[in-house]
Amino acid sequence: MARADLVREELERCGIEYLVWLPDSETRSFYDTIMKSPTIKLVQVCHEEEAVGVHAGLWLGGKRSAVLIQNSGLLHSLDALRAFTMDMRIPTLLLVGYRGYHGMLEGKKPVDTAAVVLEPVLDALGIKHYLFDTDEEVENIGKAYREALAEEKATAVLIGREYD
């Protein structure tokens, strides 16, 4: 099964009804797959921080949603994450494209610092993060989502390589 379908099925198992997102290179083929989902609706935004605000509104409205953005977009979103997830305690699952992850592992000179700073920034905000790199790790999405709900906070799943 293609990785995009694995993720779609895992999100459907979690009961996710809305995915608020801004496209990125790690998730480019995911769009076509998620469009086929009978239960998940996509909400596109212009800026990653806006994804957090729309997600917060969906949650307040009683819907199950998640945020799908790239690592540089996560960096854009910090103040909204602080307010909505730390101050308001709105459970938030962040699916974050880990652009540059494999290059970083292989010791290649990074194109930019988005991969290098991602985990330290999440750690600084107290946002627990899991990796989704091998297909078996798709279960981390459900695990992170349940943890976000139970502890009323944000959790992140870092997507190590592109969907196919």
Place this chain on the structure above:
Amino acid sequence: MIIRPEALKVLAKHRTNEAVIPAMMAAWEWPAYSTRPELDFPIRILMGHNAGVGLGVALAHPERKVWVLNGDGSQLMYLGYITDIANARVKNLILFVFQNGQYEITGGQPIPLEEELDLATAARGLGIKNSYCFDDLAEFEARIPDILRQDGPTFVNLKVVRGGSVKTPKPNVQETIRSFMAALQSGE
């Protein structure tokens, strides 16, 4: 120019079961006039995002109208929300932006372009075709019943005078979340 609390009183008079999400000065003032506080979600702890919260609530509850009450400096930070709202084609959302040309909450420093800023035209260009601008309370009061009845999304820019604000006590965020969610689910 309009006195902001006077415009809020007009909206309060027309409100039935709309969810209202005010930010910045409107978040301080709206509770003084609101008749359905359980359906209010005032945001005082960050700028710019009440339009996004409004979009989420509007998507979650298409049967209920949602009014977002924003400030000009706050809206200017996240103009993209206007396109997000237009793109989502939510018929049940009205975005009101009070324009006083300043960051009133931080001491009255000017926003870029101040009163020159044409937010109603910007909103139209960003995708919300039903876009209005008022600088006269009587005209606003005369036109608002029709505007509230029409399908959205709708953008209403209100040119308001600086200052004259009414302060209300700071609400408990967790209690506000609980009562707002329960009121939305009740369907009343």
